[in-house]
Amino acid sequence: MNRTFDRRDFLKLGGAAAALAAAGCATTPQTKARVVVVGGGFGGATAAKYIRLWDPAIEVVLVERANLFTSCPISNMVLGGSKTMEDIRHSYDGLRKYGVQIVFDEALAVDAAKRTVKLERGGELSYDRLIVAPGIDFMYDQIAGYDAAMKTGRVLHAWKAGAQTVGLRKQLMQMKDGGVYVLSVPLAPYRCPPGPYERACQVASYFKKAKPRSKVLILDANPDVTSKGPLFKKAWAELYKGMIEFRGNAKAIGVDPKTNTVKLEVEDVKGDVLNVVPPQRAGDLAVKAGLITANNRWCGVDWRTMESTAVKGVHVLGDATLSAPLMPKSGSMANQHAKICASAVVAMLNGRSPNPEPKIANTCYSYVSADEAIHVASVHTWNEQQKTLTTVAGSGGVSSARNALEGGYAWAWAVNIWQDMLG
Amino acid sequence: MRIAIVCAALAVAPMAASAQDMNAGRDLAASCAMCHGTNGRGAVGYEPLAGMAKQDLVRKFTEFRSGAKPATVMHQISKGYSDPQVQLIAEYFAAQKR
Numbered sequence: 381m382n383r384t385f386d387r388r389d390f391l392k393l394g395g396a397a398a399a400l401a402a403a404g405c406a407t408t409p410q411t412k413a414r415v416v417v418v419g420g421g422f423g424g425a426t427a428a429k430y431i432r433l434w435d436p437a438i439e440v441v442l443v444e445r446a447n448l449f450t451s452c453p454i455s456n457m458v459l460g461g462s463k464t465m466e467d468i469r470h471s472y473d474g475l476r477k478y479g480v481q482i483v484f485d486e487a488l489a490v491d492a493a494k495r496t497v498k499l500e501r502g503g504e505l506s507y508d509r510l511i512v513a514p515g516i517d518f519m520y521d522q523i524a525g526y527d528a529a530m531k532t533g534r535v536l537h538a539w540k541a542g543a544q545t546v547g548l549r550k551q552l553m554q555m556k557d558g559g560v561y562v563l564s565v566p567l568a569p570y571r572c573p574p575g576p577y578e579r580a581c582q583v584a585s586y587f588k589k590a591k592p593r594s595k596v597l598i599l600d601a602n603p604d605v606t607s608k609g610p611l612f613k614k615a616w617a618e619l620y621k622g623m624i625e626f627r628g629n630a631k632a633i634g635v636d637p638k639t640n641t642v643k644l645e646v647e648d649v650k651g652d653v654l655n656v657v658p659p660q661r662a663g664d665l666a667v668k669a670g671l672i673t674a675n676n677r678w679c680g681v682d683w684r685t686m687e688s689t690a691v692k693g694v695h696v697l698g699d700a701t702l703s704a705p706l707m708p709k710s711g712s713m714a715n716q717h718a719k720i721c722a723s724a725v726v727a728m729l730n731g732r733s734p735n736p737e738p739k740i741a742n743t744c745y746s747y748v749s750a751d752e753a754i755h756v757a758s759v760h761t762w763n764e765q766q767k768t769l770t771t772v773a774g775s776g777g778v779s780s781a782r783n784a785l786e787g788g789y790a791w792a793w794a795v796n797i798w799q800d801m802l803g
Numbered sequence: 804m805r806i807a808i809v810c811a812a813l814a815v816a817p818m819a820a821s822a823q824d825m826n827a828g829r830d831l832a833a834s835c836a837m838c839h840g841t842n843g844r845g846a847v848g849y850e851p852l853a854g855m856a857k858q859d860l861v862r863k864f865t866e867f868r869s870g871a872k873p874a875t876v877m878h879q880i881s882k883g884y885s886d887p888q889v890q891l892i893a894e895y896f897a898a899q900k901r
Contacts (some may be wrong), residue, residue: 429885430833434826520874627850712837719833723826735824735896737889741834757876775883779875792848797837799845 399645411439414728416507419488420444420472420664422711423697425801426515426718427725432478435726436494441481441505443497444472446542449802452572453711454794459549460582461590462750466540472573490669492691509725511686512664512671512679513714515540516571517757519677522659524643534637535654538572551653552583555592562651564632565600565643566659569678571699571709573607574598574756576657581612584620585749591723594622599642603754607708608746608756608778614782615748615782632656658716662700671696678702683769684762685724685734686717695721704769708744709758713775715797716740716760737762740769745790753790754779828891831884835892843896857878860893 412435417428418441428442449470455554456465460652486500490512496504518537520527529535539545547632565576568691580596585690587594605612616624632711634643635656641648642656661677671688673680679696680689683704688694697712707713717740724734739761745753758776760769779786821847829846835843835852852860866872867881874881884892 429841434829506807513835559809658860715837716834719830719836723830723833727826732825735826735830739831739834739883741883743838743876743880755876757879759880761883775879775880784879788848789875792846793838796840796846800836800841803845 393714406443406453412437413508414439414506414507415439415513415729416441416443416505417513418497419442419447419515419663419698419713420449420482421515421698422797422801423511423634423714424511425449425472425475425720426715427513427695427697427722429475429478429801430719430722431725432480434722435477435730436724438729440479441483442472442475443483443485443487443499443505443508445486446483447484449751449798450541450545451541451711451798452541452575452792452795454791455538455545456540456579456582457747457750458545459538459552459579460586460747460750461549462582462585467545470798470802471476472802483495487665488668490665490691490694492669492694495693499516507693507694508729509695511695511697511721511725512665512669512688512700513718514662514700515663516699516709517663519656520658522566523632523656525637526635526656526658527652529635529637532637535635535656537657538577538655538787539660548653548655552586553590554593555591555652558593559591559652560595560597561587561653562597562642562649562655564630564654564656565598565606566657566703567601567631568606569703569709570657571659571712571746572742573708574612574746576596576608577605577612578748579653579655580624581594581615581620581748582745584616584623588620594623595652596620597649598624598626599630599632599644600626600628602627603799608754611664611754611779611782612746612748615752615754619717619749621784625740633708638659638793660699662696666696666700669694674702683720684736684738686721687724687729695725697721705766706741706758706771707769708756708758710742710744711797712742712744713740715801716742718801737767739772743793745793747785747787747790748782749787751787752782754782755786755790760779822838822864829848830896831888835896842899844901846901849901852896853899855893855896857890857893860896861889862901864889 451468489498538548588635699709840846868876
């Protein structure tokens with residue numbers, strides 16, 4: 381388990397990994413182990429920071445493809461126009477003060493036997509423990525015509541914050557007054573259960589000010605609103621009367637950008653802006669690394685350590701996991717997964733047993749207007765009988781009503797969790 | 804009667820295991836950090852927890868749980884933690900620099 385970085389290791393590396401190894405040798409001559417974290421989102425960045433916080437003798441290398449972090453939480457506000465991309469983009473530099481080494485590169489493959497990660501530009505990185513936090517990727521093939529339509533820019537998901545968020549905002553701004561914005565929601569589980577309904581609120585909020593004759597049409601593959609249903613429906617009725625239409629059991633099976641059509645099982649629906657969110661699975665690296673265990677989509681983990689049930693020595697965090705019962709795929713949960721993982725990895729690399737019964741909490745805020753929010757909260761604890769995390773009976777719940785006080789807390793939550801993971 | 808005693812012992816066992824883990828307080832407190840800041844410091848808009856006297860944190864937590872202290876979220880979160888767990892969390896934050 382314990383190892384230092386020797387000359388032989390150095391020689392087999394190329395490019396960025398070799399440069400990193402040299403830097404590592406200069407600053408931490410006697411590290412007890414190296415942890416590589418792939419993916420700098422809510423899970424990966426938090427894990428990297430907390431491992432260094434809890435044991436500075438462990439070398440931590442974070443591999444991330446983007447130079448800046450872009451937050452999915454709050455990105456719906458960018459679509460509504462009350463926040464900008466600048467508000468949701470953050471530097472990784474703050475992690476350096478904890479001694480996290482950051483490599484901006486793409487992880488291509490994992491060799492669990494050799495314990496190495498192959499990078500696109502930077503050769504191979506060896507690890508004692510690997511943490512994979514790949515987020516989600518999309519199952520485009522589930523919706524006929526999707527891939528081609530997305531490549532023309534005509535149909536977007538904007539379900540990873542970034543270029544598509546900017547693109548969708550532009551489409552909304554260019555849409556004529558009286559137009560129809562169609563939001564297609566996949567069957568659960570998907571990233572951020574309340575996200576689509578918050579997005580409907582934010583787009584309607586923009587329409588109300590700028591294009592009051594326009595409509596939001598939600599085509600939901602699920603029978604009903606997946607999260608905070610009564611609170612969202614009340615907001616739709618009271619704040620955006622007549623603007624938001626919800627259709628359940630309306631699963632998209634195809635798109636046709638030439639006719640601006642979303643094809644459902646029983647009918648075709650036309651719109652002016654087509655925001656079709658495809659079904660999702662664990663991110664590509666999880667597939668390549670053999671971490672998928674459930675329905676060809678999600679990664680099973682031991683919830684006491686976040687270690688993969690498929691590949692020893694590899695931990696998986698965040699949306700990519702096969703969620704525990706009643707656990708949402710949220711940034712909050714990924715942050716909490718990261719702390720279970722950091723604690724377990726530090727314990728294991730120091731020859732101790734991991735904490736036998738972790739307990740974590742979730743709070744998901746959704747903005748229903750530019751300043752009012754609602755939440756859902758839960759507490760999840762190790763359940764020895766069920767061998768997973770389950771919610772604590774009597775705990776958790778939702779807002780009693782939408783309110784501006786929670787709007788303030790929601791923004792502060794975002795600022796604070798970004799700081800907890802990056803700063 | 805014998806069955807009842809066995810059940811009681813089983814019910815207590817996980818709690819004892821938790822108390823024995825050297826980092827149980829740190830790990831429980833780490834959950835709070837996503838809103839209240841890493842180690843309870845530096846957060847905006849939420850009460851700082853670093854350096855709060857143990858009895859103050861325990862009292863506030865208990866009042867959230869009973870409903871005596873008004874809350875938007877903490878009345879729901881606090882119901883997920885046992886008294887010994889609240890003690891561990893409070894000890895951890897009391898020991899942090901403000």
